[in-house]
Amino acid sequence: MSPISIVGAGPGALDLMTIRARQRLETAEVLVWTDSLIPQQIANVVKDNCEKIKTSSLTLEEILLILIKKHKEGKKIVRLHDGDPCLYGAISEQICKLNDEGIEVEIIPGVSAYQATAAKLGVELTIPDITQTIILSRAEGRTGKPKEENLHRLASIQSSLCLYLSARHVEEVQSILINYYPEDTPVAIAHRITWPDEWIKVITLKEMAQTSKEKKLTRTTLYIISPTLKIGNNRSKLYNPSHSHLFRPC
Ligand SMILES: C[S@@+](CC[C@H](N)C(=O)[O-])C[C@H]1O[C@@H](n2cnc3c(N)ncnc32)[C@H](O)[C@@H]1O
Numbered sequence: 001m002s003p004i005s006i007v008g009a010g011p012g013a014l015d016l017m018t019i020r021a022r023q024r025l026e027t028a029e030v031l032v033w034t035d036s037l038i039p040q041q042i043a044n045v046v047k048d049n050c051e052k053i054k055t056s057s058l059t060l061e062e063i064l065l066i067l068i069k070k071h072k073e074g075k076k077i078v079r080l081h082d083g084d085p086c087l088y089g090a091i092s093e094q095i096c097k098l099n100d101e102g103i104e105v106e107i108i109p110g111v112s113a114y115q116a117t118a119a120k121l122g123v124e125l126t127i128p129d130i131t132q133t134i135i136l137s138r139a140e141g142r143t144g145k146p147k148e149e150n151l152h153r154l155a156s157i158q159s160s161l162c163l164y165l166s167a168r169h170v171e172e173v174q175s176i177l178i179n180y181y182p183e184d185t186p187v188a189i190a191h192r193i194t195w196p197d198e199w200i201k202v203i204t205l206k207e208m209a210q211t212s213k214e215k216k217l218t219r220t221t222l223y224i225i226s227p228t229l230k231i232g233n234n235r236s237k238l239y240n241p242s243h244s245h246l247f248r249p250c
Contacts, residue, residue, distance in 0.1 A: 001071065001074060002076050002077075003103070003104035003105055003106045004067060004071060004077045004078075004079060004098060004103060004104070004105050004106075005024045005028075005076075005077065005078050005079065005105075005106050005107075005108060006079045006081065006085050006089075006091055006094070006095070006105055006106070006107045006108070007021045007024050007025065007078050007079070007080050007081070007085070007107075007108040007110070008021060008081060008082075008083060008084045008085045008107075008108055008109050008110020008111070009021065009033075009038050009042045009080050009081065009082050009083070009110055010042075010082075010083065010110040010111040010116070010194075011082070011083055011111055011112070011113050011115075011116035011193050011194045011195075012038070012039045012042070012082075012116075012192060012193070012194045012195040012198075013116075013194035013195075014041055014042065014045070016111050016116065016194055017042065017045075017110065018108065018109070018110065018111075020108050021108045021110060022045060024078050024108060025042075025045040025046050025078055025080070026045060026046070026047065027047075027076055028046050028047075028050050028076050028077065028078040029049075029050055029051065029070075029075040029076045029077070030050065030051045030053065030066075030070045030075045030076070030077045030078070031043060031046050031050055031051070031052045031053065031077075031078050031080060032053045032055060032063065032066060032067060032070075032077065032078070032079045032080065033052065033053070033054060033055065033078075033079075033080040034055055034056065034080060034081050034082055035054040035055065035056050036056035036219075037081075037082035037220065038080060038081075038082050039195050039196070041196075042080070043080070046078075051070075051075075053066055060090075060093055060094070060097075063079075063094065064094065064097050064098070067079065067094070067098065067103075068098070068101055068103065071098075071103050079091075079094065081110075082110075082113075083110055083111065083112040083113050084109050084110045084111065084112040085107055085108075085109070085110065086107075086109070087112055087136060087164065088138070088164055088165060091107070112136075113164065113190065113193055113222040114134075114136060114162040114164075114222060114224060116190075116193045116194050117162075117188055117190040117193050117200065117222055117224055118224065120190070120193060120194070120198075120200055121188055121200070121202065121229065123228060123229055124228060125160040125162075125224070125226055125228050126160065126228070127228045130227050130228050131158065131159040131160055131226070131227065131228060132159075133157065133159035133160065134159065134160045134161075134162060135154050135157070135159050135160070135161045135162065136162045136164070137149065137151075137154055137161070137162070137163060137164070138163055138164045138165040138166055139151070139163065139165065139166035139168075139169035139170075139172065139173050140169070141165060141166075141168065141169055143165075151173065151176045151177065152176055152179070152180070155176060155177050155179070155180035155181060155225075156180050158180060158181055158227065159226075160224065160225075160226035160227075160228055161177075161223075161224070161225040161226065162222065162223070162224050163222070163223040163224075163225070164222060166221075166223060167212055167217045167218050167219065167221040167223075168218050170208060170209045170212040170213070170217075170223075171209045171213075173208070173209075173223075174205065174206075174208045174209040177205060177208075177225060178205055178206065181205055181225060181227075182205070183204065183205050183206040184204045184205070184206070185204065185205045185225060185226070185227055186202050186203075186204065186205075186225075186226065186227070186229035186230055187202065187203055187204065187205050187207075187208045187223055187224065187225045187229075188200065188201070188202050188222075188223065188224040188226075188229060189201050189202075189203065189208070189211060189212060189215075189217070189221065189222075189223055190221065190222045190223075190224070191215070191217055191220060191221045192220050193222065195220075199215065202229055205225060208223065208225075
């Protein structure tokens with residue numbers, strides 16, 4: 001029997017899906033998809049006779065019942081998540097239970113929202129002498145976070161900080177970050193990046209909450225707080241003539 005394919009849809013644009021993801025969708029007999037986070041155009045890639053099941057109003061138990069039942073029927077199943085499934089996809093609880101049932105699972109990676117946002121801005125998030133670190137995290141919200149990962153601690157590094165699932169908590173987020181990053185640090189706000197109605201703007205940290213409120217952003221919004229968003233002239237060692245390495249010895 002085929003394994004259940006947990007597929008990353010990418011950020012929303014059809015042509016930002018991997019070839020492998022598209023192939024799994026095109027051959028799926030059952031599509032179980034996160035409809036609140038994925039545009040319809042991605043779900044439309046499946047065949048006309050593929051059964052489509054939306055999960056936005058379902059519990060984990062209800063989703064698992066469907067996956068297990070359809071798998072027993074011998075169907076090719078795609079469980080579709082937005083972006084890359086390893087980030088905030090709640091796939092771990094699904095994989096554990098499916099494995100308990102003796103069902104194999106494969107994961108097809110996808111382009112995450114932070115990558116699509118950086119690409120749209122035409123920037124690198126790891127610039128020598130500015131930061132070599134990217135943190136992917138979120139505001140605590142109702143889910144909570146391990147206390148060692150609180151925003152104070154993450155912000156104190158002053159790296160490129162990508163915040164998922166944080167728009168509803170933006171005032172609190174800004175009030176914490178401003179203690180660690182200069183208030184004129186650039187912040188990219190990306191709403192539905194690569195969707196037909198995408199909206200993206202780079203503002204300063206002190207404007208982060210106000211801009212989000214004015215735009216009424218609550219969902220499908222990613223923030224990148226990073227000193228690298230200021231365009232500079234910082235060059236890498238890798239391509240510097242004074243720096244030798246295996247492929248370019250002195
Ligand atoms: C449940 S998480 C899943 C993240 C996803 N697995 C990824 O790798 O992008 C949903 C959050 O991801 C971010 N997100 C996902 N797609 C996005 C998009 N197209 N534009 C902006 N933010 C997005 C938002 O912060 C949203 O609230």
